[in-house]
Each structure stands twice: as structure tokens, then as C-alpha cells.
Amino acid sequence: MSKSVVILSTGEELLTGETVDTNSAWLAASLWGLGAQVRSMLTAGDDMLGLVRAIRTACEHGSVVICTGGLGPTDDDRTAQAVAAWAGLGLSESTEAMTQIESRYRTLGREVSAANRKQAMLPDGAIVLENRWGTAPGFSVGHNGSTIFCLPGVPMEMRHMFKAHIAALLSTSESPTLVRMRTFGVAESRLQTMMNGLDLGGADLGFRAHIPEVQIKLRFPTGTSADAQRRVVGRVSDVLGESLYSVDGGDLAENVIEVLSQAGETLSLAESCTAGMTSAWLAEVPGASAVLMEGVIVYSNESKERSLGVGADVIADNGAVSKPVALALAEGIRSKAGTTWGIGITGIAGPGGGSEAKPVGTVHIAVAGPSGTRHQTVVIPGDRNQVRIRAAGTALALLLRCRN
Amino acid sequence: MSKSVVILSTGEELLTGETVDTNSAWLAASLWGLGAQVRSMLTAGDDMLGLVRAIRTACEHGSVVICTGGLGPTDDDRTAQAVAAWAGLGLSESTEAMTQIESRYRTLGREVSAANRKQAMLPDGAIVLENRWGTAPGFSVGHNGSTIFCLPGVPMEMRHMFKAHIAALLSTSESPTLVRMRTFGVAESRLQTMMNGLDLGGADLGFRAHIPEVQIKLRFPTGTSADAQRRVVGRVSDVLGESLYSVDGGDLAENVIEVLSQAGETLSLAESCTAGMTSAWLAEVPGASAVLMEGVIVYSNESKERSLGVGADVIADNGAVSKPVALALAEGIRSKAGTTWGIGITGIAGPGGGSEAKPVGTVHIAVAGPSGTRHQTVVIPGDRNQVRIRAAGTALALLLRCRN
Numbered sequence: 114m115s116k117s118v119v120i121l122s123t124g125e126e127l128l129t130g131e132t133v134d135t136n137s138a139w140l141a142a143s144l145w146g147l148g149a150q151v152r153s154m155l156t157a158g159d160d161m162l163g164l165v166r167a168i169r170t171a172c173e174h175g176s177v178v179i180c181t182g183g184l185g186p187t188d189d190d191r192t193a194q195a196v197a198a199w200a201g202l203g204l205s206e207s208t209e210a211m212t213q214i215e216s217r218y219r220t221l222g223r224e225v226s227a228a229n230r231k232q233a234m235l236p237d238g239a240i241v242l243e244n245r246w247g248t249a250p251g252f253s254v255g256h257n258g259s260t261i262f263c264l265p266g267v268p269m270e271m272r273h274m275f276k277a278h279i280a281a282l283l284s285t286s287e288s289p290t291l292v293r294m295r296t297f298g299v300a301e302s303r304l305q306t307m308m309n310g311l312d313l314g315g316a317d318l319g320f321r322a323h324i325p326e327v328q329i330k331l332r333f334p335t336g337t338s339a340d341a342q343r344r345v346v347g348r349v350s351d352v353l354g355e356s357l358y359s360v361d362g363g364d365l366a367e368n369v370i371e372v373l374s375q376a377g378e379t380l381s382l383a384e385s386c387t388a389g390m391t392s393a394w395l396a397e398v399p400g401a402s403a404v405l406m407e408g409v410i411v412y413s414n415e416s417k418e419r420s421l422g423v424g425a426d427v428i429a430d431n432g433a434v435s436k437p438v439a440l441a442l443a444e445g446i447r448s449k450a451g452t453t454w455g456i457g458i459t460g461i462a463g464p465g466g467g468s469e470a471k472p473v474g475t476v477h478i479a480v481a482g483p484s485g486t487r488h489q490t491v492v493i494p495g496d497r498n499q500v501r502i503r504a505a506g507t508a509l510a511l512l513l514r515c516r517n
Numbered sequence: 518m519s520k521s522v523v524i525l526s527t528g529e530e531l532l533t534g535e536t537v538d539t540n541s542a543w544l545a546a547s548l549w550g551l552g553a554q555v556r557s558m559l560t561a562g563d564d565m566l567g568l569v570r571a572i573r574t575a576c577e578h579g580s581v582v583i584c585t586g587g588l589g590p591t592d593d594d595r596t597a598q599a600v601a602a603w604a605g606l607g608l609s610e611s612t613e614a615m616t617q618i619e620s621r622y623r624t625l626g627r628e629v630s631a632a633n634r635k636q637a638m639l640p641d642g643a644i645v646l647e648n649r650w651g652t653a654p655g656f657s658v659g660h661n662g663s664t665i666f667c668l669p670g671v672p673m674e675m676r677h678m679f680k681a682h683i684a685a686l687l688s689t690s691e692s693p694t695l696v697r698m699r700t701f702g703v704a705e706s707r708l709q710t711m712m713n714g715l716d717l718g719g720a721d722l723g724f725r726a727h728i729p730e731v732q733i734k735l736r737f738p739t740g741t742s743a744d745a746q747r748r749v750v751g752r753v754s755d756v757l758g759e760s761l762y763s764v765d766g767g768d769l770a771e772n773v774i775e776v777l778s779q780a781g782e783t784l785s786l787a788e789s790c791t792a793g794m795t796s797a798w799l800a801e802v803p804g805a806s807a808v809l810m811e812g813v814i815v816y817s818n819e820s821k822e823r824s825l826g827v828g829a830d831v832i833a834d835n836g837a838v839s840k841p842v843a844l845a846l847a848e849g850i851r852s853k854a855g856t857t858w859g860i861g862i863t864g865i866a867g868p869g870g871g872s873e874a875k876p877v878g879t880v881h882i883a884v885a886g887p888s889g890t891r892h893q894t895v896v897i898p899g900d901r902n903q904v905r906i907r908a909a910g911t912a913l914a915l916l917l918r919c920r921n
Contacts, residue, residue: 126725128555129695130546133539137560142534151532153571156541156558159723167557170574186706187724221898228706246900267726269900321535382814388800389793392814396792397902399868407820410786410796410812412805416854420811450820464803498801 119175123182164195172259182266184249186228197236200256325506381450383442386460421445439477523579568599576663586670588653590632601640604660729910785854787846825849843881
């Protein structure tokens, strides 16, 4: 039987609208993938009465409650207190939690403060959930047929801890199979039209716009054979064509690092409007140093000339945002750094700087490689940040296509 | 008296994690600004039982419920039905709603379909809320001392309708004042200790870790004079010292761009472990191009030597992650780019590459300027990304301190 789950987010910053709650959507998507059924979501602030009431309500709505936030060292972090009050338990220092906190602080070479000791104050009998990614241990408590899991609100810690401590408990032999297909460069509404009428062998279809990409999720019912799944994935891949870049794989940067490092190839970048964002994205991937050799951020025209020898006349004749400049950047950095591949990006991120001929969002991208240089122009809708992150994505997608 | 409000979002796409709920945060921020108190938030899917239960729970938590979603023309749009069931009312076609729908469709030159007629089916006695921005009328129903307002889920329509029909009803003369103080470099737990016993003039104190910084929020009760607020902010500033970098202002990057552009100063960066993240962060700020001139990403040792002339012997003697290399990077890029300031960052982001003498998280940062070069070493806890973003923050904070 799949479990019925309620997600409870806590934090005054959610009730004042200062923070958009992204944890709940992440948890919901992960739970969906495990076949667990999210019945409802709740958000409570920092006050004890509201917290206890929210926990009680959550436990009425589902047998498993996943609670995020309120495990920090300060006085307005009250989740452990509220859970203890709800379950009628005492609150005392957990030796196990304290040991974990001390060990983490020893590693960091820092002193455990009185405020940190508070983070070991847990409901009596709680199961401690180790936090190897931050200082606040999580915990779980069972009461009246419900189990509540409490995780920190910091998204990175919450995600790691959900995967480490909770995912396996909730997955059942009836868990459906989830296949995640990652696409780049085609809008969600058009992807939906492309998929219309396709035989999906009974799979549920989900779309998720995750800027700069769109993910397509296929959830196959329990018992669907691997062969049947493969056939469906094949049909979807045919329809998606070049926009599909990964099935159950990493993001664009992970793909680039994986593909290039396996081939022993290297990369350098010359970025203008993205100003290092593409390089920084690649460097998120552990092992990037085997591939990513060098980058230049040529934000001013002078730096384009001085760093990569882009001719002043080329810029004067075509403008800094132009195909010739993108080509010169890609080829210039490739030759300077002596890498297999060179990427050049120049564009208008906005809000200023646009014109009728070159509106805000115009980006020229070039990829120079062993058999020549390819170029792509895009006009990207959205604000400054969307333009930049989509430009970075377009560059990496173009590089992957150059290698096919 | 300020009203206690509950926000209820509906839609199966929220429970599957396909969509991040931004409506609730927008409503919460708007309500906070009106002085209304958001008690909790709930999210329900499309099934009738779950919807009715959520409405009942919401009305137990607050006297005003603002519900979004489920007013569309399709079968899984069930908000009107659920409100009718909760209040024990019949459901019938509202002449007023139908007139609004017909008039809107006439303007658009389109035919009213049977599916659109469904959108006029409202609980008996409901007050119709006109939607001049889309096709689905909203409505409100009072029952048992609670009032529920139902708005469409499309953010643009929801926002307009909230402003047009609800804001004025909830606004009071008691709106509080919020002061947000941004700090960098001191852990949340230590900040809490520093603030202990401070006279805050009755203000509520909140902490929020927003990597890489910690924000301190003071919420003053209605009627606190501007003078009294200034005195409290002054006392808190004294205690926070150098870690405070902004009161009600932008983030570190916005501060750097603002301060340097006002002074007519320029900046260049040489990044190793952060690999362009610092430059990209600065470039997020509109107008960054007046300040940010050039950057290099010197990921490999060869690139450190070739791009900035960091001597191979300096690297061999001290290691690439060392004070002399950070100084050489900062001074090298400053002199190459001819900027007022130069930043150099070199560190071990992990997960590999650490040693006992230089554990993962060790970062050397240098800022070169008109009166010399300052250096800072930090050992940053956390994963690869945390190390990188905190390193970027440390560099910008050091630059701001260099200018003081």
C-alpha cells in the first residue's frame, strides 16, 4: 500500500511571504516518484500554538508527515518543542544528537556553543536522523499511528537528508518506475502538443519547467515490464528529437563534464553577458577540473580586445553582440587555452541595451572545436537572469550537439 | 483588530510537485503589508473530499480564507462545488456571473461554450467577484463566522482580483514596520548570542539564514516612532559591527556594484575554485557593466601561470591554494585589467583535494586596491556549492571592508 503523506513547512518567513516555499514542491515531486501519495500540504509559522495545531492537523490528514524548518539554534526554532507537546513527550538532550553535533564541530575546528546544544534537545525517544550536510540533526517521532519526520529547512540539507533517511522507508514494492527525460530549447506548451496522442503504455505524464530546461516525467504503473518501458521511452525520444539530451541522467553541465572527461577532451570559455555563469555551472560538477581549463569574462569591449584579440574593427562593424564577435571569442579562447573546445557567448541581458534590430535577450553563441566552429543566435524572453541562464544552457546544449 | 487569514491553494499539480506555489507567498506578502495576520497556509488537490476537508480546516484556523485555483472550465475544477458542500448550500447558475462571462466573451469575439457555463455555477447566495483579466469569475461565501474568498489560480488574474476585491476589506491602520539587517561572516547561532539581552524596544526579532548570509529582521509594533526605531537599529548595528553590511538594502553584489559605481571605481576578478561564480553574481545586478570590467577563471595551474603570470615556483613552493597565489591573482588581474580593485580567489571546494594541512573548504582570498592588498583565509563548512558561494561572499564582503 502506498503511504499517504502530508508535507508541513514551518517558518515565519513563509507566512510573511518573504520566502517562496520551494521545499514542499521538491518533496512532493520526490514523493510522487516513489509512488507515495501527498494528501495535502500545510505551512505554519514560529508560534507554538500554531505549530502544534499544524502538526495535529497534518497527522489527521495523513499517516506520514514530513516537516521542514525550525531546527536551528535560535529561540524562534521550535519544531522539537512542538512535536514533544503534540506527542505528550518530554524534551531532553539527546546524547546521540549531541555526539553528532560535537563531531561535526570538531571536524570544522569550531567550538560548540550553548545555542548549538539546544539543537540536541529532542523529544524523548525520538529517532535521530544524522545531518552530514549541516549542524542541525533531524529526528522522527511516532504517535497515535502517525509518524512525523523533521528535517532542516535549508534546502540542500533537507534534500540530502530526505534521500538518506526517508526515501527508502516510503518506497514500496509497488513503487512505480519513474523515467525522467530532460529537454532543452523547446517550450513546455509545445512539448505538450508534441506528446499529444502518443501511446504511453499507461504511464502518467508530467511536465516540469525547471529553468533553463523542461523535464518530462513518465511514471509507469507497477508491473510494467522493462521492455514495455523501453518501447515507450523510445517513442517519446523519437518525438523529442534533438531537444532531448538526457534520460535519467544529470543536467547539462553534468553531461558536458561526463562526456568530455570520458573522451579526454578539455574546454575553455569566453563569456560576456553570462559573465562566468556558464563556467561556474560547470564547476559545480565534482571532477570538473579535468575538463574546465580556463575562462575569461570579457564584460567590456576593451577586455574583449585585450584578452582575446577581438579586433576593434570587428566590434565597431558588427557590434559587440554579433556572430563575428561570438566566433572570435570561441576561437580566441580555444587557441589561447589550447583546449579541445572553446565556447564564446555575447548577448544583451537587459533590462537596458536593447534596440529594434537587437532586442533584449539577443544572444550569439559559438562553439569552436576540432572540425570548425558552429554558431547559434537566440532571442530569449524573460528577465536579466532568465536570459543569462538560458544563454548558458544554450551554449552547453550546442556543445553537446557538436559532439554528436 | 487585524484579521486572521488562512491561504488555501488548490491544484493537483501542487501536490505532485510539478508547480511551485508562488501565489501563496505573493498573497502572504500583500497581506503582511496590509497588517493582516496569516495564520497558516494549506494546499489541497482536486478531489472533493480533500478539498472540503481543507476548507473546513482553513476556516478553523482563521476567520478569513483566501482560496486560489479550481475555478476553470474542466471537470477537475471543483472549488465552487467544494465550498457549496462545506457551507451546505446548493449550486446553481449565477445570473450575474453568467452575464460577466458573456460580456467578456463578446469583447473577445468568442462563443461561450458549455464548459464556460460551468464557470457560472456558484454556491447559492455567493457574492460574485468580477474577473476583468480572465474568464473565471471569483466569489465569496460566508458561513459559520468565516468568509472564504475564491480566486483563480492564474497568478496574474489572482493578483489583480485580490487588489480589486479583497485588499481594501482587510486593510487596517495597524500595519507594522519591518527592518531587515543583512550580515555576513558570523554564524546564526553566534548572532543570536550577540543579540541576547539587547533592548529592542518591543520589536519582534527574527533570524534567517539565506546562504551565504544571515538576515536579522526587526518587526516593530504599530505606533513605534521613527526615532525609537532608529535607536534600536543603532544599538543592533553597534553589536553587529563589521558583520553588518546593509540595513533594508540589497545583497552583497548589489552593495558592491552600488558603492563602486557611485565612486566611479572598477573591478576585475581572478577566480579559481569559484570559477566565475563571483563575477556572475555581480553581473546579476543591472548596471554591473559600469563596474565589472574583466574576469579570468584560472582553474588549472597552467592557466594561472599563462593568464596572470603567477610564477610556477610560487605555486610549487606554496601550493595553488595559498596566500601568495591569492595575492598574485588579485594583483595580477588588477594590473592586467587596469581596474581600481582586483579580487583573487583560490581554494579547495571538494569533495576531493583536501589534506590535513589544507582541509576541504580552505579558501584564500585577496583584494588588491589603491593602498595595497588585503588577504583573508577561511575554512568553510558544507558541500562543494556552499564552499563556493560562501567564498564568493567572503570576497565581496572583504572588498566592502577595504573601502571603509
